[in-house]
Amino acid sequence: MDTSRRTFLKSSALLAGGVSAIPAALLGETAEESAETTKTQAKIRNRIGVSSYSFWGFQRKDLRPMDVCLEHAARMGFDGVEILQRQLEKTDNATLQKIKRQAFVLGLDLMGYSTHQGFLSPDAEKRGKNYQHTLDCLRQAHALGIPTMRVNSGTWGTSKSFDELMKNRGVEKPLPGHTEEEAYQWVIDAYGKLAEEAEKLGVVMGLENHWGLGCTPEGVKRVVDAVKSPWLQVTLDTGNFLEDPYERLSMLAPQTVLLQAKTYYGGGRWYTLDLDYARIADIMHKANFRGYVSLEFEGKEDPLKAIPESLAMLRKHF
Template identity: 55%
Template structure:
C-alpha cells in the first residue's frame, strides 16, 4: 500500500527522534560545536537551456553534459523530449558520461496531459508518465518534473503565451472536472514513483498548475511524499514572489529562468537574491536548475546565468 505523506513524515520524525536521543548520549562528554555556515544550493542546468525548442538547435544530451561540466555546473537536468534514444544501453552511457565529467544527473523534465474527458487519452498519459519514472530510475535520477497538461483550446503555444498562459476551458466542463481527472491520474502514478524512489515534482506550469492554489490543491489531494512541487521561477508572470513563497514548503526542485538577449516568449526581471532568501527561509537546500530562455547565444548566456545563480544561491554567511 502506498505510504501517505502524513505516515511518511510521522515515521521519519520517530526515526529522527530516536537517532537524536542516541546522538545526545554519545555527545554528552564532548564540547559543543558551532555549526558551519550553510553550503548554498547546488546549481544545475537543464538540457533545454541549450535548445529552447529552436529550429536546428537540438543538441545531443551528451554534448549538454560535456558543456555543463566545462562551464562549472554541479549537475544536469535532462529534458525527456530532447533525448534521441531511451534504449537501456544509451541510458547507461549517459550515466557514465556524467560520472566522467563529475556532474550529477539530478532531474528528468517530462510532459504529460491529463486535462481530457477521454479516459483513453488520460490512460495513455499515465502510461507515459510511469514509463518516464522507470527512465529516471534507470538513470539514477531522484526527481521528475510533471505537469497537469493544458485544456488544449489554444491554437498553439505562441497563442497561449500571448494570452499570458490563460486559456478557455473545454466547452461543457469545469475546473472541478479537470482537477478530478488530474488527481485520479496522478494517483495511478504514485505506486511507480514510490517503487522507484523517484519524487514527482508538480510544476507551476500552465493548465491547472497556473496558480499556486491549483498546484497545492492537487498535492494535498494526493497526500503522498512522492508528489511534491517543482518550483519554476518564471511561470508566474505577475507578482511572482508571494506566489513562489506559497509553494516553497512543498518544493523539492527549482527551475530558475533567465532571459539574456530578451525572452523567446517573454522576459521577467526576477530578483534572485530575494527568491534565494525566501527559499532559504523554508529550509530548501536542493538543486536550482537553470532554464535559460533568452535569445542570446547559449555559449555566453549560460555562463552569465551560472554566475547570477551562484551569487544568489551561494554559501550563507556565518
C-alpha cells in the same frame, strides 16, 4: 530539553526533506539558540544544475545531443544536469546507461528529468496514454539514477498554439461542456496512482507551476495536498508566475524539491521577467530549501555565452 534530544529533532527535520524549520519552542531552544538556527539557514548553499533545455531550446540542432550538453555543462562548472525527456532521440536502456556513465565520468549529477504529459481531457483513453507515458518516464528516470521528475497537469488544448497560450498569459478556457472541477479530479486520480509507482522506483515527482491547473500556486497545492504522498511534491519554476511572483513562489517553497531558475539574457522569446534572485534565494532559504537549483535559460542570446553568465549570477545568490 537535553542536547541529544534537540540534535535528534534537528537531524530528523533534515532527513525528512527540510520542508520547514522546526519552531524554537518545540526544540526547547532559547532565543539565542533560535537566532543561531536562523543564521544557519541563511548559510544554505544550494548546488546548481542546468537543464539541457537551456542549450537546445527546441532550436539549436547542434546542441540537441545529450553528450554535447553534458560536456558543456561540465566545462562551465555546473554540479548537475536536468534532462529534458523530449530532447532524447532514443530512450532505450543502452542509450540511458551511456548517458549515465558519461555524466559520472564528468563529475555531474543527473539530478532531474523534465517530462510532458496532460490529463485535462474527458477522453479516458487519452488520459490512459498519458498515464502510461508518465510511468515510462518514471522508469527511464530510475534507469538514469535520477531522483526527481518534473510533471504537469497538462492544458486544455483550446489554444490554437503555444504562442497564443503565452499571449493569454498561460490561461485558457476549458473544453466546451467541461469544468476545472472535473479536471482536478482527473489529475488527482492520475497522480494518486502514479505516486504509488514512483515510490517503488524511488523517483520523487514534482508537479510544476506550468500552465493548465498549474497557473496558480493554489492549483498546484490543491493537487499535491489531495494526493498526500511524499512522492508527489513541487517543481517550482521562477518564470511561470507572470504577475506577483514572489508571494506565489513563497506559497509553494515549503513543498519544493527542485527549483527551476529562469533567465532571459538577450530578451525572452515569449516574455521577459526581471526576477530578483537575491529575493528568491531568501524565500527559498527561509523555507529551508536545500535542494538543486536548475537553470532554464530562455533568452535570445547565444546560450554558450548566456548560460555561464546565468551560472555566475545564481552562484552569487544561492
